Amino acid sequence: MDRDRILLTPGPLTTTLRTKLAMLKDWGSWDADFIAVTAQVRKRLLDIVQGHDTHVVVPLQGSGTFSVEAAVATVVPRDGHVLVPDNGAYCKRAAKLSQMMGRRATVFAVPEERPVSAAEVEAHLAADPSLTHVILIHCETGTGVENPLAEVAAVCERRGVGLIVDAMSSFAALPVDARTTRFDALIAASGKCLEGVPGMGFVFLRKAILDACAGNSQSLAMDLHDQHAYMVKTGQWRFTPPTHVVVALAEAIAQFVEEGGQPARLARYSDNCRELVQGMAELGFRPFLAPEVQAPIIVTFHAPAHAAYDFKRFYDGAKARGFILYPGKLTQIETFRVGCIGAIGRNEMRQAVAAVADTLREMGIPDGTPAS
Numbered sequence: 001m002d003r004d005r006i007l008l009t010p011g012p013l014t015t016t017l018r019t020k021l022a023m024l025k026d027w028g029s030w031d032a033d034f035i036a037v038t039a040q041v042r043k044r045l046l047d048i049v050q051g052h053d054t055h056v057v058v059p060l061q062g063s064g065t066f067s068v069e070a071a072v073a074t075v076v077p078r079d080g081h082v083l084v085p086d087n088g089a090y091c092k093r094a095a096k097l098s099q100m101m102g103r104r105a106t107v108f109a110v111p112e113e114r115p116v117s118a119a120e121v122e123a124h125l126a127a128d129p130s131l132t133h134v135i136l137i138h139c140e141t142g143t144g145v146e147n148p149l150a151e152v153a154a155v156c157e158r159r160g161v162g163l164i165v166d167a168m169s170s171f172a173a174l175p176v177d178a179r180t181t182r183f184d185a186l187i188a189a190s191g192k193c194l195e196g197v198p199g200m201g202f203v204f205l206r207k208a209i210l211d212a213c214a215g216n217s218q219s220l221a222m223d224l225h226d227q228h229a230y231m232v233k234t235g236q237w238r239f240t241p242p243t244h245v246v247v248a249l250a251e252a253i254a255q256f257v258e259e260g261g262q263p264a265r266l267a268r269y270s271d272n273c274r275e276l277v278q279g280m281a282e283l284g285f286r287p288f289l290a291p292e293v294q295a296p297i298i299v300t301f302h303a304p305a306h307a308a309y310d311f312k313r314f315y316d317g318a319k320a321r322g323f324i325l326y327p328g329k330l331t332q333i334e335t336f337r338v339g340c341i342g343a344i345g346r347n348e349m350r351q352a353v354a355a356v357a358d359t360l361r362e363m364g365i366p367d368g369t370p371a372s
């Protein structure tokens with residue numbers, strides 16, 4: 001097969017040829033040309049959240065988790081206390097990294113099949129005045145559920161606590177407006193809905209809290225306050241930047257703008273999600289989430305109940321037909337996930353469903369009906 005496999009995963013994801021071609025050139029990290037690319041990327045990222053008046057954006061080397069860790073270490077004082085509503089794997093990861101950095105963390109469990117509610121966040125904040133910050137995962141990629149960012153932000157603002165948002169899998173697809181939604185930090189990365197390649201994250205930091213962040217981080221490399229100060233002074237990254245990733249992101253953002261920005265991206269992903277869920281339903285598959293809480297980012301499906309089902313064989317069958325699926329992340333029930341994001345459209349989703357149908361036939365499974 002000479003076509004690249006289509007990645008139906010939540011990052012890395014399928015990128016355009018134009019984005020890939022942007023990486024065929026070497027750049028000097030101190031050179032004015034590269035400094036200009038960094039500056040342009042930072043400006044365009046702030047454009048996406050209308051954040052020029054209220055926030056700065058600080059890029060950081062590494063995968064998305066590096067930036068979540070950096071944001072918590074930079075924003076939460078060492079004697080701070082974070083509240084983490086937990087409805088999935090990425091919530092648990094955020095709580096764990098907070099604790100590993102020595103921050104006190106209180107986690108409260110929310111069933112994985114429903115969003116966190118702003119009222120329960122408020123009740124926890126009211127019950128424990130030592131809480132200083134909330135960490136919210138915007139789209140919990142473990143299931144695909146969308147958590148109510150604007151409502152939780154309003155509660156945090158009213159209660160005078162900070163808000164850190166992991167918007168990794170939603171940024172540039174779901175709307176976020178920094179003028180009306182108050183957050184101290186919001187984190188995303190190059191290789192998700194902006195459709196760049198993986199290798200860097202970026203954190204929007206609220207200008208009003210920036211000075212107070214100095215000295216919070218116990219890490220040299222992950223200190224976003226320092227990274228920002230250095231970038232303002234020199235235009236450069238503090239340490240070796242992922243140059244090819246940055247230029248690919250610049251090219252990916254140019255295509256994002258040409259497509260029509262966030263509303264257009266949301267429309268395409270929503271269409272992908274509809275096409276997928278409908279096609280899979282015709283094969284008997286059932287999504288784990290109710291449609292009204294499903295973000296159009298990644299869909300968790302119940303595994304077929306049939307005795308011949310085995311994820312590894314299912315995966316290999318889809319792969320042989322050109323599509324990369326994603327394992328489930330739920331501990332109690334067997335599931336698999338299919339991403340709706342990346343440089344793909346409804347044709348690829350239809351072909352993916354056809355590949356799944358073909359794979360089922362090959363495995364001798366009549367349909368995708370899950371256990372009841």
Ligand SMILES: *Cc1c(COP(=O)(O)O)cnc(C)c1O
Binds near residue numbers: 068090139166167
């Ligand atoms: C992808 C993702 C991350 C970052 O994961 P990495 O593997 O470190 O890139 C963090 N949070 C969410 C919600 C994600 O979807």
